[in-house]
Amino acid sequence: MQALLKVTDLECRYGEKVILESVSFTLDKGEIACLLGPSGCGKTTLLHAIAGFQPPYGGCIALGGKPIATPDAITPPEKRHIGVVFQDYALFPHLNLQQNIAFGLKSLPAPEREARVRQLLQLVHLESFANRYPHQLSGGQQQRVALARALAPRPQLLLMDEPFSNLDMELRRSLATEVRQILREEGMAALIVTHDRDEAFAAGDKLGVLSGGRLQQWDTPENTYRTPASAAVARIVGEGSLLQGKLRQPDLIETEMGRMPLPPSVQAACTKFQIFVRNEDLLPGEHPDAVNAEVVDKRFLGSSVLYKFRLPSGRIIETTLSAELQFAPGSEVPLRINSPVIFTEHQRADLKQ
């Protein structure tokens, strides 16, 4: 099957500054992907390049098998049939809400157009605001109108830059779920920039992790979490601590948190390792491989408790444990590592980003 969107070796610059380099991925028809990465890593620049607002310095973007952006030839944004929802919703101030949504539907007969506008008003829960103008809406409501306007012409691909960031948590979650349903029903592909890790895991068929201007991993959300391509990816997709480890015996790694077996899948030719211990990989309880860690702080989070532990090395690590386990500040708790992610020496370069 031909990919709907194919980005190959994309490079983008602002002046001399390289913002994106060697970015390659594909998105299939109807697929939903999220882009996650630290602030300033180039997520918006990538969306702008796909939408047609940022010319590529190198590489190629193809939609439906046809190049739409190369350093030599650019298809203008309005000819790409891509829907966009950016953070600054950019509604037409002189048009009311239904006219804003109907803007891209001029080619439809009036009854169909009106039905589509009604459907979208319902989707974004703004039926009773149909005749209001953008300045009479809150920021979150304006964002929902922008979303409805982008969905209206049923583009093959929808680009969304933190579309729900102005909404409260409850509305954000319910709207995200509904938007996903609509995208699925309409077979629309989407690329969504988000800072919300949970949203990125739940929303996408694919997850792109961008860091330092490079796409570090483009994979299913589960694979990025279970088998992150680098320590940089591990830190972006999960909470945890990064430890140093040394090979002490052919099959045993020593760390600040005690010893752990070297998994057979990891190259034994290495002697130094980076070990990413996700919060849930720390197990309290007596064990020959455990180290005694001092509880230096605890914060109640409801179903769990966030603990700060001081390791025998002096290093402080954080982890959340079930609220059923109660450890008092100042007490010592045996802790050990269970199934962490291990990176060999050659992957250490990723940590600089």
Ligand SMILES: Nc1ncnc2c1ncn2[C@@H]1O[C@H](COP(=O)(O)OP(=O)(O)OP(=O)(O)O)[C@@H](O)[C@H]1O
């Ligand atoms: N018009 C511009 N001219 C020069 N530099 C720019 C311009 N727009 C963005 N940048 C720079 O490009 C880099 C990437 O910006 P971009 O907005 O793509 O990041 P982002 O990952 O979307 O960030 P955030 O998550 O904070 O929105 C940043 O260093 C930013 O300062």
